[in-house]
Amino acid sequence: MDRRNFLKVVAASATVMAVSPSMIRGNLYAADGTLFKAYDKVQLVDAAGKPIKASALAKEVTYIFNYPHASTPCMLINLPKGTSKEVELASENGEKYVWKSGVGKERSIVAYVAICTHQMTHPTPNDSFITYVPTTKKTMAYDKGGVIVCSSHLSAFDAGAGAKVLGGAATQPLNSVVLEHAADDTLWAVGILGSDKFQDYFKSFRPELKEFYGGPAEAKKLVSISAKTVKLTEYSKEIIQY
């Protein structure tokens, strides 16, 4: 058995295990497994529990689902056109990894962890300072729309290229959610790509996580089976975007 052909990944049980790349059929994994963590394969469903169909996603709308933990929000976006492919990214520690591409018929569907890699701004039921800015809209964070913006300190991320930093205070891309698009047009989250800050997030937002999720243990719970996916405008009462 050639060990180079195996990825070291952390499974939902938090034990380290080796998984053959052939077992990971998503389109967004790092080719060599760098900075990739597999979690439970979870289906994206709407508020009524019905599977989300990729072809039914509105274009340029920010949807939110929580993954891989009960309290970690992620954004799902159907971009106006297909994404770049095989984008080389680097974590703030300089570790290089590869973001493969968007998924769906047009390769236009992407998902990223909606926790800003600068100071962890993220959507809450009260408000969101982080969102995708459609191509027809303006932002102070970049010279055109079609980007993800964190309005806390005006960081912009390239939605069609693995959330690479385009400007602002952030020093590494948003983490990507590794998606699978199944033959029946359903969408599944299977892992996280990039250097995540989940543990810092749990530490920094303890009171908030208690308020919205009941406590740290509930907030850290790993999501399984399905993840409710709603528009950001339904997830947060107020969206602040500069």
Ligand code: FES
């Ligand atoms: S927290 Fe997002 S730019 Fe500072």
